Amino acid sequence: MSAVCPTPKKRSYLSKKAAFAGAATSGVALNPYLCQCGNWHLTMRTTVTEQYDEVEVQRILSLPVDDFVRLAFDETRHAVAPETAAALRAPSVIYRWGDALKVVLNSVQESLRAARGGPTDKRGQLARREQLVRTRLMEVKDLKREQNDVRLFESKANQERTKRRQGTAATAAINRLIELHLDEYRALLDEERQKLPSPPADSAEWME
Known part of the structure; x- marks a missing residue:
């Protein structure tokens, strides 16, 4: 069973690379992170680290x-x-x-x-x-x-x-x-x- 996404309104990406590509075209500084739902999202936080x-x-x-x-x-x-x-x-x-x-x-x-x-x-x-x-x-x-x-x-x-x-x-x-x-x-x-x-x-x- 898939985990529920806590931020369903955020755009989802299937991979970190795809999320980086999305960030590159956003016009603002965004960082990818792996959500508990299994997809990647983007955030403006600069303290995103792999845990x-x-x-x-x-x-x-x-x-x-x-x-x-x-x-x-x-x-x-x-x-x-x-x-x-x-x-x-x-x-x-x-x-x-x-x-x-x-x-x-x-x-x-x-x-x-x-x-x-x-x-x-x-x-x-x-x-x-x-x-x-x-x-x-x-x-x-x-x-x-x-x-x-x-x-x-x-x-x-x-x-x-x-x-x-x-x-x-x-x-x-x-x-x-x-x-x-x-x-x-x-x-x-x-x-x-x-x-x-x-x-x-x-x-x-x-x-x-």
């Missing part, structure tokens, strides 16, 4: 394959709890969700082939179901891309932090070496200065 119930995430990850596929199918019918719909979109779940949706898609397509020549309303219902599953698969693809982008950003940030730490450590090591061998450092510095060419005769001042 995953870790207990629910672990529960669905522990489901047997057949049960998980059934769960993926039920989600396309908005027949799961809001926390379950959100958990399917958690980074640790999206790959398994995508695999399950492919199984659902194959099943729907087999039903479509079997329904050829059958009642028009039945074939129309299956065609809409196929499109809905494809929309979910596109959402999974977008979520994977977002996750890869986050990983790439974090990797680059870690590399920059490592470079800064190494640079700081190298500077500290050089300073310690100079302190430990200060007399030798000064002697070598004087030797190198002696090797410098003499200043031009008309030079006002020779800068060291």
Whole structure:
């Protein structure tokens, strides 16, 4: 049974990507969020964040394959709890969700082939179901891309932090070496200065 939408007057979108597309044409700053009804809406709030119930995430990850596929199918019918719909979109779940949706898609397509020549309303219902599953698969693809982008950003940030730490450590090591061998450092510095060419005769001042 589908959950009741608390904001039925808001326009509904089947995927986060579709909601973003709607926001882009709205003329105002809007952010997508997953409603408890299973669809996506837009809001002017800027504090929208993805919330995953870790207990629910672990529960669905522990489901047997057949049960998980059934769960993926039920989600396309908005027949799961809001926390379950959100958990399917958690980074640790999206790959398994995508695999399950492919199984659902194959099943729907087999039903479509079997329904050829059958009642028009039945074939129309299956065609809409196929499109809905494809929309979910596109959402999974977008979520994977977002996750890869986050990983790439974090990797680059870690590399920059490592470079800064190494640079700081190298500077500290050089300073310690100079302190430990200060007399030798000064002697070598004087030797190198002696090797410098003499200043031009008309030079006002020779800068060291």
